[in-house]
Amino acid sequence: MNVLKFGGTSVANAQNIQKVIEIVANQSHQERLVVVVSAFSGVTDLLLLASNKAAQKDRSYKTAISDIETKHLTAIAELTPGNPAVADHTRGQIGQLETLLDGCFLLGERSERTADAILGFGELLSSYIIAQAFVHAGHQAQYKDSRELIKTDNRFGKANVDFELTNQRIADYFSQDNHPITVMPGFIADSTDGHHTTLGRGGSDYTAAILAAALNARQLEIWTDVNGMFTANPKIVKQATPITTISYQEAMELSHFGAKVLYPPTIQPVLSKNIPILIKNTFEPDAEGTTIHADANGENPIKGITHIDKIALVTLEGSGMVGVAGSSKRLFEVLSHESINVIFITQASSEHSICIGILDADADNAKRAIDHAFATEIAQNRIEPCLVEKGLCIVALVGENMKNHQGISGRMFSTLGKNNVNIRAIAQGASERNISVVIAERDVKKALNTLHERFFEDNTKQLNLFVMGVGNVGEKFIDQIQQQRKFLKENLKINLRVIALANSRTMHFDEDGISLKDWKTLLADGEKADMAQFLENVKTLNLRNSIFVDITASETVSLTYAHYLEESVAVVTCNKIACASAYENYSGLKSLSRKYGAPFLFETNVGAGLPIIDTLKHLIASGDNVHKIQAVLSGSLNFIFNNFSYTHNFHDVVKEAGVQGFTEPDPKIDLSGVDVARKILILIRESGYHMEIEDIENNSFLPADCMQTTNNDDFFKSLTTHAAHFEQLLAQAKAKDSRIKFVAEFDNGKAKVGLQFIAKDHPFYNLEGKDNIVLFYTDRYVDQPLLIKGAGAGAAVTASGIFADVIRIGNV
Missing domain, CATH: 3.40.1160.10 (Acetylglutamate kinase-like)
Structure with missing residues (x-):
């Protein structure tokens, strides 16, 4: 039958x-x-x-x-x-x-x-x-x-x-x-x-x-x-899969903790008779479903991740409980008389406090009853009034064989911690069939997805990107994501999703990931751009492994980094303004990154896609000390002076650099030396020195009239007006049999940037096109400096540098 x-x-x-x-x-x-x-x-x-x-x-x-x-x-x-x-x-x-x-x-x-x-x-x-x-x-x-x-x-x-x-x-x-x-x-x-x-x-x-x-x-x-019991709630965790086989005890744990496919009392009558339970889908009868029986071992010690929402934590604590027999009995009797079901229990070994989890709806009634029962001790200040915290949920890992595998609880806690999911309480039975934690209800989606990713998805990490700025570099960045997504998922176990895109006019969000084939149309039809609302949307979505990607040159955008880091949202940026701002702001952002476990990466601040900052970080981390830096850090200026000649006037070459995407939207930032000063300042700070932008001597080669212009049209006109000035620089270089380079230097605690005439025997002489070069003189690199050289400007290489920072986060 x-x-x-x-x-x-x-x-x-x-x-x-x-x-x-x-x-x-x-x-x-x-x-x-x-x-x-x-x-x-x-x-x-x-x-x-x-x-x-x-x-x-x-x-x-x-x-x-x-x-x-x-x-x-x-x-x-x-x-x-x-x-x-x-x-x-x-x-x-x-x-x-x-x-x-x-x-x-x-x-x-x-x-x-x-x-x-x-x-x-x-x-x-x-x-x-x-x-x-x-x-x-x-x-x-x-x-x-x-x-x-x-x-x-x-x-x-x-x-x-x-x-x-x-x-x-x-x-x-x-x-x-x-x-x-x-x-x-x-x-x-x-x-x-x-x-x-x-x-x-x-x-x-x-x-x-x-x-x-x-x-x-x-x-x-x-x-x-549904097709059986799932590894997690498929409405919250879209990657959840049906569980093929599971033990009676595991099924009871999952059903107790909210897996609504089966209710706990169902199992008890058949368990004693060892009658298997098969859960099937009426609408997909050929699907395998889930079989529940006595022995359901498998390779994965975790069978499922589940949760109960709308939970309140009730805490009773005080010195009057230490060593006093019957305190726990009195507490649970009170709750029993009020017909309040206790879902979660944890107690400090000192007996100083007892913490229980109950349904939110019962919390107020529980507090009144408990405070009344312990009124004498509360009046005598031996026990504190009952503390109630609402808006919580319980998340549980369930698996019969967890007891035979070391480190599962550690992996659970570290995975949640990396995503800034604060654990309010922990409970684990001696059987180790269930590890439960209490967290804020707003974090439940992030927690379930993060844990499912960790224990069921072959360690594939989903990265959720919120991209601001889709100009030349931003467009290349999106193209690179689209091209490499499959490779990253198959080879690096990184699943990249672009959740939001924004430019100065519009923004578009899609919690399930934006279709990159249609991103331009979707963004064009998006809602009006609002930086504050963009941040609020990121916070509301509260997705795991969230990364804010700034591909702008906006100071206003750079001022939002702290807000993202405080929400444990990683920040990747090619925008140099934040790291070249007041040292207090720079160090503050680094501190927030450490405090909230949110990476703050800005490799492309110096050298576009070149691994300059990453290399420098490894030097410092390994105990080396930087004493001197010499560098050509502006791909745009290098391109300009390499192409400037008697047949190609200065104005036209600067224009071409802009067309190629080598200069900032405001080319004066590059030509004034401000951009290079910011870059050497970032390297100095990453080397461990405290310095402000005002401390860097900037020997600008631009005439005062050029510097005083207020828009690009006037700036380019001034370049034509002062053409003789630039031709004189070219003549000086020819006379010295040298090439013109805009060089940044740091030595003996002092820094400067400016034009130099580079002789043929110098490493900078043969620097072609838009290339950058950096020489690090350190304790270990004394006579021969550590040299890094390569393309230092251009949309594609800058985008690849941003992409590399995103991948670094995926590999953490």
Whole structure:
């Protein structure tokens, strides 16, 4: 014999019920079947609504009755056409329901006993209709009212089953009935003295389990609308996958902690008989589903990650509890008297405090009761008034074999910590089947996804990018992401998603990741750009491994970095302004990065895609000391002076540099030496020295008139006006058989930038195109400096430098 239970969505309408009939028919020729059904989807809610309205003397309960009747008569018309008896029977049941609700209306109240009688109508109606649908489809099916077999006490709302009497009644009935298919309502029962009762939340599952155990069924099948139990809630963790096999104990842990596919009481009756439970999808019957049985070992010691939301932490603490026997007993007795369920418990070994997790809805009642019970100790300042923290949730790792694997809790805590998920409390049983933590409810999505990534996705790390600035460099950056996504996922286990894009006009967000094929259209049609709202959206989404990517030259944008770092959002930037601002701001950002575990990377601040800053960091970290730096740090200036000649005037070469994307949007920043001064300042600071931009001597080669212009048009006009000045520089270089380079130097605590005429024997002489070069003189590199050389300007190389910083974060 086999027992199959179909949930509310499986029997939501006639179309779904036909699927149920087909599934059952495919098995009925093999063995006798007991089919337990829930109420039609939504009907129990309508019954609850109607009873509440009636008790409040609100006549709109009649509307709910009408909706219930319509829903069932519609299904009957499709399932059993030409059989008026089914509709007549249903109308009779609806009449009884209406009588009960009328009574609630007249009395202005609804007792628990009446509530059970009313709520049971959903299953009574659905099961009779489905049984008749089987008959109409040509199957030998029998309807049996579960209330005649399952007997309970009078604890209305969640009755306790009298198993001895129930098992005997079930055995007697099925020994005498030979129908291949028996359809029964779930959830409902009768007390031993004849009152209608219900079995509580998940009662239909429980009914099926009671029947399976009493009949020694081969298997209990729970048919629902998902492909089994998942490694995490698939509505929150989209990468979650069905669990193929799982033990009874693991399933109970997962179901206790919110996995709603199965309810904890369901497992107990079949566990003692070692009857396997199979969870299947009514709408994908060929899917494998989840099998629950005694032994379900697997390679992964973690079977699932689950959570309970709307939790409050209640803490009782004080010196008056230390060494005092019975404090815990008193606390739990208080909660028991108030019918408050304790979900989570942790206690300090000093006995100074006890912390429990309960439902948010019970928190205020719990505080009043606890403070009253310990009023004497509180008045004597031996115990503090009960502390309540709301807005929390419990996240749990579940796995039977965690006890045989070291370091799982450590990996769990470090994974959460790296994403700034603060753990408020921890509990772990001696069996190590469950490790639970309490966190803020706002962090639950990030926590579940981060842990799932860590334990189930082959260590693939998802990076969520929020990109501001999509000009030349930004566009190249997006192109590179699109090109390399597959490679990164397959080879580096990094899954890159662009969540937001913004320019000076518009911005576009997509929590599931922006389609990079259509990003230009999506951004053009996006909402109006708002830097404050952009930040707020990032905070609200609260995604794991979030990275803010600044590809602008905006000082205003650079001022937002601190806000991102404080939210544990990493910052990657090619914008030099922040790191070249006041030393206090620079060091403050570095400090925030360390405090919140959010990387702050700016490799492209110096040398575009060249690994200059990264190399310098490794030098310093390994104990080396930098004494002197010589560098050509402006790819744009190097390009300009390499191409400036008697046949290519200075104005035209500067224009071309802009077209090539080598200069800042305001070319005066490059030509004035300010950009180079910022770069050498960043290298000086990264070398461990405290210096401000004002401390750097800037020997500008631009005439004063050029420096005083206020827009690009006037600036370029001034370059033409002073063409003779630039030609004189060229003549001086020719006379000295040298080349013009704009050089940055740091030596003996002093720094300067300016034009130099470089002789043929100098390493800078043969620096071509837009290349940069840096010479580091250190304790280890004394006679021969450490030299780094390569392309130091251009959209593609700058984008690749930004990309490299993003990948560095992915590899952390």
